[in-house]
Amino acid sequence: MSGHRSYARPLEGADRITARAEADELLIEADKVVRSTDPYLAGHFPQVTLYPAIFLLDGIRQAVGAELHRAPSLAAHLGPGSPDEPDTREGPDRRPDGPGDDWLELGTLDSARVLNPMLEGDELRLLIRVSADRPGALRAALDCRRADGAQVAKMTVELVRGGSS
Amino acid sequence: MRPGYAQLLALLPVRHPMVLVDRVTDFAHGDTIETAKAVTGSEPCYQDIADDLPAERYAYPRSMILESFGQSAALLWLSSQGPEGAGDRLPMVGRLRHCAFTGSAFPGDVIRHRVTVERLVEDNAFMTGESRVGDQVILTVGSLIAVARPAARVTGGAEASAGDLPAAHQR
Numbered sequence: 584m585s586g587h588r589s590y591a592r593p594l595e596g597a598d599r600i601t602a603r604a605e606a607d608e609l610l611i612e613a614d615k616v617v618r619s620t621d622p623y624l625a626g627h628f629p630q631v632t633l634y635p636a637i638f639l640l641d642g643i644r645q646a647v648g649a650e651l652h653r654a655p656s657l658a659a660h661l662g663p664g665s666p667d668e669p670d671t672r673e674g675p676d677r678r679p680d681g682p683g684d685d686w687l688e689l690g691t692l693d694s695a696r697v698l699n700p701m702l703e704g705d706e707l708r709l710l711i712r713v714s715a716d717r718p719g720a721l722r723a724a725l726d727c728r729r730a731d732g733a734q735v736a737k738m739t740v741e742l743v744r745g746g747s748s
Numbered sequence: 749m750r751p752g753y754a755q756l757l758a759l760l761p762v763r764h765p766m767v768l769v770d771r772v773t774d775f776a777h778g779d780t781i782e783t784a785k786a787v788t789g790s791e792p793c794y795q796d797i798a799d800d801l802p803a804e805r806y807a808y809p810r811s812m813i814l815e816s817f818g819q820s821a822a823l824l825w826l827s828s829q830g831p832e833g834a835g836d837r838l839p840m841v842g843r844l845r846h847c848a849f850t851g852s853a854f855p856g857d858v859i860r861h862r863v864t865v866e867r868l869v870e871d872n873a874f875m876t877g878e879s880r881v882g883d884q885v886i887l888t889v890g891s892l893i894a895v896a897r898p899a900a901r902v903t904g905g906a907e908a909s910a911g912d913l914p915a916a917h918q919r
Binding site for chain 2: 585586587588589590591592593594622623624625626627628629631633635636637638640641686688689690691692693694695696697700702745746748
């Protein structure tokens with residue numbers, strides 16, 4: 584039975600995403616609630632659920648891939664995807680990629696730092712600022728906060744199109 | 749250290765399906781560790797993948813490669829500690845810098861990590877390394893700083909055993 588995902592991912596890195604293009608940037612707000620029932624979290628850890636900060640990295644590429652269509656200049660800066668994408672067919676034959684589901688990969692990780700734990704039930708807000716980087720790459724800066732306003736992580740990564748490296 | 753899986757589990761606090769190291773293939777106390785991680789299509793990250801996608805779409809998530817590297821780093825640090833171990837402190841990755849992905853891994857591949865300690869300073873370990881599939885380097889980690897923090901401080905008082913990985917927490 585066919586699934587709906589167009590690339591592998593450890594879990595859904597966001598429950599809800601909003602975004603807007605502003606000047607030369609794409610500004611994304613992605614919300615994620617930490618749930619022990621999410622894939623992998625039963626093992627991290629058995630006694631207490633701690634959201635792995637590494638999953639924030641995946642959340643960045645997922646959220647940017649989902650919202651990139653709102654910033655055509657940034658999408659163009661990344662260059663075309665692989666020949667098989669996007670699929671513009673309509674209806675049940677349409678593959679689950681295409682606009683709104685760009686497949687991005689981590690290129691480089693400039694820095695990642697986690698400042699506070701992310702526990703079961705915590706409501707995380709990922710604020711992601713995306714801009715053009717070297718040709719074929721975007722830079723995404725993450726400021727992740729809990730609902731109480733506490734900053735839990737900050738990261739800066741370079742994103743490239745999947746399959747390009 | 750013995751390279752068996754049971755010994756690996758005895759050191760790492762993570763459990764299935766979050767154990768992302770399968771074997772320690774080489775170890776030099778306080779210096780270097782080499783580990784292997786076999787990628788399989790039965791892992792949860794491949795759940796709900798659509799049919800008829802090109803082969804490249806089955807690339808193992810790079811975040812998981814980094815997590816696997818971090819678990820290897822944790823094994824190196826934990827295995828290099830004295831008999832008192834980490835005590836009630838959680839060794840975890842506090843910071844990552846200058847990491848570069850230069851390739852991908854796919855189901856059937858074996859990722860081989862090599863982690864080297866650059867220096868140990870009290871509750872901090874500075875490590876570096878790379879990950880390969882075959883002869884191809886797919887990840888270079890410029891700097892991984894592991895830190896030890898009181899367990900209660902990290903978990904908000906909830907019970908946890910020693911150790912954590914790139915799920916880094918640093919105040």
